Amino acid sequence: MHPELLKLEKNFNPSILTKVHDAVLDKYQVELWIKRDDLLHPIISGNKWRKLKYILNHALSVGADTLISMGGAYSNHLHALAYVGKLLNLKTIGLIRGEPILTPSLQDMREWGMELRFVSRSDYRLLRQYKQWTDLPDLTVRQYWLPEGGAHTLALQGVAELVHEIDMSYDILCVACGTGTTLAGLVNTAADNVSVLGFAALKNAGFLTADVNALLTQPRTNWHINLDYHFGGFAKTNAELLAFMSDFEARTHIPLESVYTGKMLYGLYDSLKKQTFQANQRIIAVHTGGLQGKRSILR
Ligand SMILES: *Cc1c(COP(=O)(O)O)cnc(C)c1O
Numbered sequence: 001m002h003p004e005l006l007k008l009e010k011n012f013n014p015s016i017l018t019k020v021h022d023a024v025l026d027k028y029q030v031e032l033w034i035k036r037d038d039l040l041h042p043i044i045s046g047n048k049w050r051k052l053k054y055i056l057n058h059a060l061s062v063g064a065d066t067l068i069s070m071g072g073a074y075s076n077h078l079h080a081l082a083y084v085g086k087l088l089n090l091k092t093i094g095l096i097r098g099e100p101i102l103t104p105s106l107q108d109m110r111e112w113g114m115e116l117r118f119v120s121r122s123d124y125r126l127l128r129q130y131k132q133w134t135d136l137p138d139l140t141v142r143q144y145w146l147p148e149g150g151a152h153t154l155a156l157q158g159v160a161e162l163v164h165e166i167d168m169s170y171d172i173l174c175v176a177c178g179t180g181t182t183l184a185g186l187v188n189t190a191a192d193n194v195s196v197l198g199f200a201a202l203k204n205a206g207f208l209t210a211d212v213n214a215l216l217t218q219p220r221t222n223w224h225i226n227l228d229y230h231f232g233g234f235a236k237t238n239a240e241l242l243a244f245m246s247d248f249e250a251r252t253h254i255p256l257e258s259v260y261t262g263k264m265l266y267g268l269y270d271s272l273k274k275q276t277f278q279a280n281q282r283i284i285a286v287h288t289g290g291l292q293g294k295r296s297i298l299r
Contacts, residue, residue, distance in 0.1 A: 002060040006274035028272050029279035038289040046289020047182040048080035053156035063142035066091040069161040073103045076290045082114035115176050149179035159185020174285040176260035180208040187223045198225040199264040202234040229267035235259050257294045
């Protein structure tokens with residue numbers, strides 16, 4: 001590990017396991033624990049650090065001085081990248097999907113020194129073909145490209161550390177999916193007797209299965225992605241989801257956001273009611289963070 005990263009990691013908090021107590025879980029006789037990656041860092045939140053860690057290590061080892069990546073105007077990935085770039089004294093460039101606007105997330109990124117370049121939706125889609133760090137056309141020699149959401153095999157190594165931190169036995173491991181990279185890391189590392197469940201945050205996310213398979217270092221069969229809890233599409237919500245979330249937050253004092261973790265937990269509780277789990281199973285759900293994205297108004 002590059003010394004700069006080791007130094008940086010000293011500022012991180014442990015990701016603890018919090019047990020959830022509630023009547024629904026008791027009724028179905030299951031245990032639910034939350035792996036609190038949201039606590040890792042106030043800004044470089046949750047799975048974004050897990051995914052970036054070994055990519056950054058590689059970027060530093062090849063002598064990169066500039067990190068370039070892509071994302072939406074609320075992107076947790078770019079938000080984390082901009083901050084980490086500032087801490088590591090690396091230049092950062094964000095290719096932002098759609099019309100120029102300034103969300104609170106983008107405003108942070110700019111303050112932290114990221115150069116924002118807005119690209120049309122059609123051009124944005126084309127950028128998805130570039131997967132390897134040298135793939136983006138016209139890169140200069142010390143520029144390093146990261147695909148959308150850090151979807152690279154190197155990201156799986158950091159997610160593996162999350163799995164290795166879990167020091168008890170369990171049956172089910174759940175996570176929300178955007179690009180499916182974090183899920184791939186869990187699938188790659190979890191034991192064969194663990195079922196790994198993803199909950200897609202996007203509508204029509206059937207493509208995720210192939211994307212996850214492409215990232216795995218060996219084929220696995222103990223995983224599944226539930227596509228039914230997108231609530232109309234990425235970042236869409238409804239009153240039922242928001243009510244579930246505020247109820248969960250009030251009972252557990254664990255903050256959620258509605259794009260990923262709220263939908264995952266809604267899906268998990270709904271699956272419980274549909275009796276898809278067995279009595280005495282222990283479930284661990286990963287809190288992937290993302291709480292910065294909650295702000296929707298301009299500062
Ligand atoms: C980015 C993000 C995800 C999705 O991660 P992928 O690896 O792209 O599937 C899930 N939860 C939160 C909070 C995120 O910010």
